Amino acid sequence: MKSPLNVFSEIGKLKTVMLHRPGKELENLMPDYLEPLLFDDIPFLEQAQKEHDFFAETLRKKGVEVLYLEELAAVSLTDADIKKQFIHEYLNEADIKEEGAKQYLFDMLFSIEKPRELIDTTMAGIQKSELPEIEKKHLSDLVSSDYPFIIDPMPNLYFTRDPFATIGHGVSLNRMYSVTRRRETLYGKYIFNHHPMFKDADIPMVYSRNENTRIEGGDELILSKKVIAVGISQRTDIVSIEKLARNIFKEEWGFEHVLAFDIGQERKFMHLDTVFTMVDYDKFTIHPEIEGDLTVYSISKGTKDLVISKETGTLEHILCKYLELDSVSLIRCGGGNITAAAREQWNDGSNTLAIAPGEVVVYDRNTITNKKLEEAGIKLNYIPGSELVRGRGGPRCMSMPFYREDI
Template sequence: MNNPINVFSEIGKLNTVMLHRPGKELENLMPDYLESLLFDDIPFLEQAQKEHDFFAETLRMNQVEVLYLEDLAAESLTDKEVKERFITEYLNEADIKEERTKQYLQEFLASITDGRELIDKTMAGIQKSELTALKQNSLSDLADTHYPFIIDPMPNLYFTRDPFATIGHGVSLNRMYSVTRRRETLYGKYIFGHHPMFKDAQVPMVYLRDENTRIEGGDELILSKKLIAVGISQRTDVVSIEKLARNIFEQELGFERVLAFDIGEERKFMHLDTVFTMVDHDKFTIHPEIEGNLTIYSISQGKDGLVISEETDTLEHILCKYLELDHVTLIRCGGGNLAAAAREQWNDGSNTLAIAPGEVVVYDRNTITNQKLEEAGVKLNYIPGSELVRGRGGPRCMSMPFDRTDI
């Protein structure tokens, strides 16, 4: 395959997708440290895995090839030197203060011969209680008796949309908003650099994880072959969008314009795709609170560099203008009722995953929004999400398309 990445829309037939099945990292969540790990609650792992397996099987039943982040990462570390570099880089980013502890962990992780076991361990994190061989050394890393981890878990990993985003034939390898999520992008670095699917394809990188300003995949939407939307949000800086646009235009991926949507910095509007997703050529889910006047910034390529303009208008008018449509249908989360909208948006009623034009995957719990989608002629594939939703993410958040049929 010349182009293992091919994503030029939000709605083209989904052919290949990457997921992460929740693992032991969720069992390392603790009430006292939920906020720093970006969780509001602790999912029940066994049930979360059942729900996630149902999600994956729903995709397979719709002829979608399902790949797993943990498998791709393990398959990228078959070379001994690459594996050693990965472990070194992983530990350097794990905030380990004592050098002897880091050396011990280097030897410990290097001794894990099974690639999947190694990846699973790096994702789950390492508790201090596991390091029995170090207890006799009275190291500073073990001195803080209250904090249980020598390396934090990565519980947000099942939201594969955020650490990197596929754009055209390229990838935005993101700089994450929170320190607790920044190590997640390391897996993408090694997958795109060393996995057999990608290492010879020279996938264009339109953003790099060592940039100094943040951007996340939940804010990056591919509205058409010409148009990308990016949210200015709690998780994405406006300057990052300018960098992204410049790289996309320089690498000639075919896109002509980037629209930056200013959606504010509230946690409930964490990413653009939590308040706005595309479900068909002219149909979109929205949270009613973004329905009024929006400020957007249009970025295009001029003869002497980027051309940036600001405008304020309704979402409906903006979409009609830039997608060259006479009319769009905005499907309101919660049917427009403020109480229902707040509840169902919190449970990701606006965060749908399109698997074909006019066909989406949704959580079954958002009954009012789902009814409105069906009334608008959208075909729904329901999945349970009582535990998965505790991480504040929906079907789009939990999926990273690698290939969509062009439309």
């Protein structure tokens, strides 16, 4: 059976991708509670949806099949038992303080007949004001708080890159950095176990959401058929990278090396793909602020065990060595100007989505970086992002490739 997943590069022609169209979860963002939900601002939903639709249509015009997370998850609830299991897991992971509310919430969610409506409701979160007065039997019920939600919204879902990542013919079903994002991977679990596209394909899981160390998809980049790059970042632990490498090497897909990029723990560099993306066989975007202090470690497949070492030399030298190239070009965000670089990196100027070798999708607002990309011979497809960018993510963050042509 041909695998429905095939990602052995960052730049192979994109054939199938998964997105999530922003929904009511964004309307449940509140100024007082932005930080725990990992937002700095509140996007205007209607405009964010228009921008996202433009993004999706840009991909379709390039021959890309666009699938949506919410639709895949809905189709995965194939019978009453699976639906019941999903709701139980969702509620158990929702950190509900009021014991008396759990049974009511289960009954409420189970009574929703349309699977897509159920999925949308779980993504949006549930306000306390949506519940009736419930008999208070427990101390947790009696001690009320001013917090408005019985279940938090999931506003980060439109960054589909992070909860799970396609690697080779398999999936890294990730353990997320923040509690507020950990429920997102539950949709991936049900999609790969129960959706008709995947349930008979026996998709290998090279990382588990049940692991005790964190990793996120924005830190996982497939540089070639032999080489994967993973960021050591605010969101991804060093230990997780070694676990991932062991599991990938077991699959015999041809991957031989994992390069671990230590990019620091700052929020502005939250993932590797916010400071470094591949745009062509030998061309990469990079945020100049990370270059000086960047440390790279290699994890290689040995005859008996992993071979781990610290790399020396420039980033260009390391990339040439592992990608077997004579030279590479680093296209610096903001053209290398520290002020422009800081501003445009914050607005995801380095976060490009390659849809073919030398062709990428970018936000139109990062004019200096975009000009540098064009000067380097890269073909750009511009999308608006004034509202989408408020969640601190760009075109790569908002897309999860399922299938790329091999290069």
